[in-house]
Amino acid sequence: MSQTVLIKIRRKDNPNAAPYWETFELPEKPFANVISCLQDIQKNPVNIGGVRVKPVVWDCNCLEEVCGSCTMVINGKVRQACAALIDPLEKPITLEPMSKFPAVRDLQVDRARMFKDLEQAHAWIDIDGTHDIGEGPAIDQETRHKAYELSQCMTCGCCLESCPQYTLDNNFLGPAVFSQARYFNMHPTGAMHKDKRLEPLMKEGGIANCGNAQNCAAVCPKHIPLTESIAEIGRQTTFHLIKKLFVE
Amino acid sequence: MIKRQAKVVVVGGGLAGLSAAMKICEAGIRVVLVSHQPVKRSHSVCAQGGINAAIDSKGEGDSPDIHFYDTVKGGDFLAHQPLVNDMCHQAPAIIHLMDRLGVAFNRTAEGHLEFRRFGGTLYSRTAFAGATTGQQLLYALDEQVRRYEHDGLVEKLEWHEYLGVVLDESQVCRGGVFHDLRTGALFTISADAVILATGGPGQLYGKSTGSAVCTGSAAAATYLQGAKYGNGEFIQIHPTAIPGQDKLRLMSESARGEGGRVWVPKDPKDNRNPTEIPESARYYFLEENYPLFGNLVPRDVASREIYEVVYNKGLGVGGEAMVYLDLTHKSPEFLDDRLGGILDIYEKFTGDNPKTTPMKIFPAVHYSMGGLWVDYESDGNGLIDHQSPRNQMTSIPGLYAVGEVDYQYHGANRLGANSLLSCIYSGIMMGPGVANYTKTLDKAPEDIPSSVFDQARIKWESRFKEIKSMNGKENPYSLHQELGETLLANVLIVRENKKLEKTLLKIDEIETRFGDLQCLDTSDWSNPTPSFINQLYNMIHLSRIIAKGALLRDECRGAHYKPEFEIVQPDEFDPHEYIDYLEKKSYEEVREEAFPPGHLEYMKKFEENNNHWLKSSIAVYKSNQPEISYEDVDASQVTPRPRKYN
Amino acid sequence: MKTLSKSEIQFLLLKLHSLTGIIPIGLFLVFHLGFNSLRTVGVQQYQFGIDLINNMPYLLWIEVLCIHIPILFHSFMGFYVAYQGKFNVFRYAYPRNWMYTLQRVTGGVVFLFLVYHIGTTLFPKMIEGKHLFEASPFLIGIMNEQMSTWSGRLIYLVGILSATFHFANGLWGFCISWGLLIGKDAQRNAGIAFMFVGLVLALWGVATMAAFALDPVSVEPVFSKGMSL
Structure with a gap:
């Protein structure tokens, strides 16, 4: 007889409904991951009690850990479902939605706040226009290497889910935004509008609310040096504050 | 104003x-x-x-x-x-x-x-x-x-x-x-x-x-x-993808661009660890067949070569339909700097380290030119x-x-x-x-x-009502999988008219069974099922365009390869001969002796084929079927000629 | 100089919270532990030290401005900061997350310990009017008594370990928050170095405790009331 795998899923029909656990038993397949298991549930939405239920709802897109969509809490830890191979996971597997974002349905949550926060932090480069005015500024390899480390942030939410300072109801911006501010402040053109990015980080919920638990860097699927970004933004805001208080 | x-x-x-x-x-x-x-x-x-x-x-x-x-x-x-x-x-x-x-x-x-x-x-x-x-x-x-x-x-x-x-x-x-x-x-x-x-x-x-x-x-x-x-x-079929359950993850062409070499063991029964297989027992088929472009031939050529090696020559890795893409001759530092991200992906989804073990890859559907x-x-x-x-x-x-x-x-x-x-x-x-x-x-x-908009909305509202009331026996996700398997088996790298005809019949069957779907979830809030059923309906029609277009196009062109209609290029042929031929043709009757033996015949066939097929196929929806016609292509700047990469 | 908005004031207060933990509170802690370790040399030397401090001019002002107010400010802000977070160390049991959790726990513990410590030393001294040379026999008497029971020893052990940890880890947090430590390796190395500093401070404190506990000698005032040096 072929092996099966048990998956316990924390479900919720809508944001106001009570959550409940539902267990599914699925055939184990080679190279299966959490996504392929959820797909199998779609094809046969019957729980362990033999009851036909609504298929589980979750978000996913690229399935190769570059889009950030399928973030969920797997066996207690936040990560991308596509990169969670079934074989090495402890069984039964538990799947929960992230807890730091408003629930939508089942494993879906609403991460709109992350994108709004990027807007607050002026996370872009102010170009004059898209017309052809020639090359961009030359950038040394070391700076570009650092920048590339930071620019891979896919706004997946792992850092915020694991951060003890980030909660559903506060307004902490969190490591992803701090790191993006650092990224743009590093760019020669971006640096021209440095202050526009530092100001929002010095407001309530800004960099000073970081508690240095450093879970963010530990769970980041892209290994972004978020704690370095936090320290660097700490330095930039400190200088900015001193400048504001005593120089200007 | x-x-x-x-x-x-x-x-x-x-x-x-x-x-x-x-x-x-x-x-x-x-x-x-x-x-x-x-x-x-x-x-x-x-x-x-x-x-x-x-x-x-x-x-x-x-x-x-x-x-x-x-x-x-x-x-x-x-x-x-x-x-x-x-x-x-x-x-x-x-x-x-x-x-x-x-x-x-x-x-x-x-x-x-x-x-x-x-x-x-x-x-x-x-x-x-x-x-x-x-x-x-x-x-x-x-x-x-x-x-x-x-x-x-x-x-x-x-x-x-x-x-x-x-x-x-x-x-x-x-x-x-x-x-x-x-x-x-x-x-x-x-x-x-x-x-x-x-x-x-x-x-x-x-x-x-x-x-x-x-x-x-x-x-x-x-x-x-x-x-x-x-x-x-x-x-387009990408020659190098990583096998997987939920998707076939891409192994970028840059792996070959940075020096990756594609090979299979010469002996299909060679079950040794790839790093233990000596050079002499490896078949670097792209490098041998295309000395100029080597591992960097275009995607259609590479995919076809892998298909050829695996299915027609019976080679592969450990009896499976895969070939090696090898980067182990490059230093880990070089690979980290140039390819870090994609090599991580490979390791993450297979558990093997591509810096020390050659990657296992096989072609996968990648891009629609159409x-x-x-x-x-x-x-x-x-x-x-x-x-x-x-x-x-x-x-x-x-x-x-x-x-x-x-x-x-x-x-x-x-x-x-x-x-x-x-x-x-x-x-x-x-x-x-x-x-x-x-x-x-x-x-x-x-x-x-406003009636224009109201009508459109009402049409879709009734369509979704219809979808939600579907209460048949078929699971939409399973039916989708079946459609995918049909296309994978028949409308992929090598295409045959017999199989394509059968595919169209299969698509008809899937369309019939679509009527017997069950809408697994009829709730309103964040429910992907009705939306997916609607997408599936659209996918059925799209697959028909692809299969019918492939069936009607009796030639080989780019990603569309039909061996029945292949015009075999003579080994020593130089694409410039064709330009010569066209120029000569504009003054006089071209004589057989003007070109090496067999070349003129080939070029005439090629020209005839282009006259007939160098056209965009255009599908228009008519009575539940794609009606396909052909439009001329603007080739006014570079004269179309035979392709050659070796 | 520009005027600051309300949210910028909050930012400034949080920065000062981090700073006051080091200057003056952390400095005071080092000084306090170091000074008290005179007891390990001998009770006379220790008494001499206390007398020296208690005869300092403006002592009350210095204590209130440089110690009590900063500690109250730091504590108040500390509770505010701790209140904002939600522990998750059992789910994400990484070393740094443990430090984060312990920092908040020890902050609370140190606060309670200080209530006890000040309430049993400084307050009775002030209430009973023990000043100048009378203070040292009084305080030494209290310490001898407290260090004679296991409960007293336990309270001080917990207090000293918490305070030294809170300071050492807080020093690390300060360096990051003010942007003095940026690189990942620098952060790790400094974390280890600061923990070593904390350990030395803790040993210093424990040694003083041991001196009181092992040799509870009481002393007489060097000069009696009304006399001057």
Whole structure:
């Protein structure tokens, strides 16, 4: 007889409904991951009690850990479902939605706040226009290497889910935004509008609310040096504050 | 007089959609950006290797003209040349723009852009940002659009799906019908123009390198409303993908660009660890068969060679249909720097370390060269008139298509690192034309009778009611899988008419069984099932375009390979002979002796085949079937000739 | 100089919270532990030290301005900061997350300990009016008594370990918050170095405790009331 795998899923029909656990038993397949298991549930939405239920709802897109969509809490830890191979996971597997974002349905949550926060932090480069005015500024390899480390942030939410300072109801911006501010402040053109990015980080919920638990860097699927970004933004805001208080 | 501010709906937030939105905002036009999911999660993030521009920073003598020639040749001359020419000439400006937007491109020691070699060319022409170039380009455009959102010019509707276009009584597009994927609400948006940037149809095949949203549903829905669909049968198979349960993850062409070598054990029963197999027992089939281009032959050639080696020569890895892609001869530091991201992906999804063990790979469905037919206007000098409202317009006035969803630029086969270019180029290029279109409109959206919109909405409301009341025996997800398996088995690398005929019958069967579906979940709130059933319906029709187009095209061209109709090229043939032949032919009857034996016969056959088949296939929806006709291709600049890569 | 907005004031207060933990509170802690370790040399030397401090001019002002107010401010802000977070160390049991959790726990513990410590030493001294040379026999008497019971020893052990940990880890947090430590390796190395500093401070304190506990000698005032040096 072929092996099966048990998956316990924390479900919720809508944001106001009570959550409940539902267990599914699925055939184990080679190279299966959490996504392929959820797909199998779609094809046969019957729980362990033999009851036909609504298929589980979750978000996913690229399935190769570059889009950030399928973030969920797997066996207690936040990560991308596509990169969670079934074989090495402890069984039964538990799947929960992230807890730091408003629930939508089942494993879906609403991460709109992350994108709004990027807007607050002026996370872009102010170009004059898209017309052809020639090359961009030359950038040394070391700076570009650092920048590339930071620019891979896919706004997946792992850092915020694991951060003890980030909660559903506060307004902490969190490591992803701090790191993006650092990224743009590093760019020669971006640096021209440095202050526009530092100001929002010095407001309530800004960099000073970081508690240095450093879970963010530990769970980041892209290994972004978020704690370095936090320290660097700490330095930039400190200088900015001193400048504001005593120089200007 | 107060000038009315125009409004354009852009559907899709990948490279094409975002670059179009950015350019249109720059013209002061309001944009409603509709996306199935947050735009930052669009499929463009999956593009790994790079983006082409003939900047010639290494003094190799590259130029946009050569880039143009390579692209047209790579596409087996099926692409309209003014568009390709314009794209290749704009490419350097596009790279410089993306650089200015802050993309973390790899750099030279002097701090300038670094370029590498990619398939189908002999020049270092591909700019790249590590191994996640698509992600980096997308983010830069996302940031610019966020800037316009901040300024109030862009309104984003994420978690919304496009269902169809709103047409007025004269069949002009006046807006679209949208589905709120959270609340389930259906509504229309009126607009001066609608731009579809909805990507490719990888999901048709069940498993592909495409993302979950790449269903091709938007294009198919538009085809069902009367839009022309071009070159559907040209589906690119990427030669190197990682086998997997839920998807086939791409192993970028840059792995070969950076020196990766493709081989199989000479003995199919050789079960040794690949690192223990000596050179003498390895068959480097690409390097042996194509000494000039080696491992960097174009994708169609590489895929076919792997297919040939595995299925016709019976070789493979441990008895399975796979070959090795080997990078173990490169230093770990070099690989980390140049390919870090993609090698991590391989390790993450297979558990093997590609720096020490050769990767196992096999071809997978990757890109659709075909898509919605779109127009263009040449400037008379072989380039494009950027002000023309015709650029990128579908056969429905006011409805535009851009990016992978259009059928332009790549002909019968796309070259590596040209997709990111075509997406950004077309998105930016169309901007002024769309702005001009909104100025020429006789009526503003407010002047269109509301009944036009109400009818469209009501039609879709009843359609979704119908879907939710489906209570048959078939599971929509299983039926989708069956459709995918059918296409994978029959409409892939090597195509045969008998199998294609059977495929069309199978698609008919699947359509019949579609009527017996069960809507597994009928709730309103954030319920993907009805939406998926609607997508499946569209996918069934799209697969018919592909299968029928493939059946009718009795030739070999680019990604479309039918051995029954292959015109075998003589070994010593030089493509320039064909140019000679055409020139000679224009003065006099060409004599057999003018060319090596067999060559004239080959060239005559080739010419005859081109006269018949060098045409875009155009599918139009008629009585539940695609009706396929053929349109001439603008090949006015580079004479179509036989391709040769060895 | 510009005027600051309300949210910028909050930012400034949080920065000062981090700063006051080091200057003056941390400095005071080092001084306090160091000074008290005179007891390990001998009770006379220790008494001499206390007498020296208690005869300092403006002592009350210095104590209130440089010690009590900063501690109250730091404590108040500390509770505010701790209140904002939600522990998750059992789910994400990384070393740094443990430090984060312990920092908040020890902050609370030190606060309670200080209530006890000040309430049993400084307050009775002030209430009973023991000043100048009378203070040292009084305080030494209290310490001898407290260090004679296991409960007293336990309270001080917990208090000293908590305070030294809170200071050492707080020093690390300060360096990051003010942007003095940026690189990942620098952060790790400094974390280890600061923990070593904390350990030395803790040993210093424990040694003083041991001196009181092992040799509870009481002393007489060097000069009686009304006399001057």
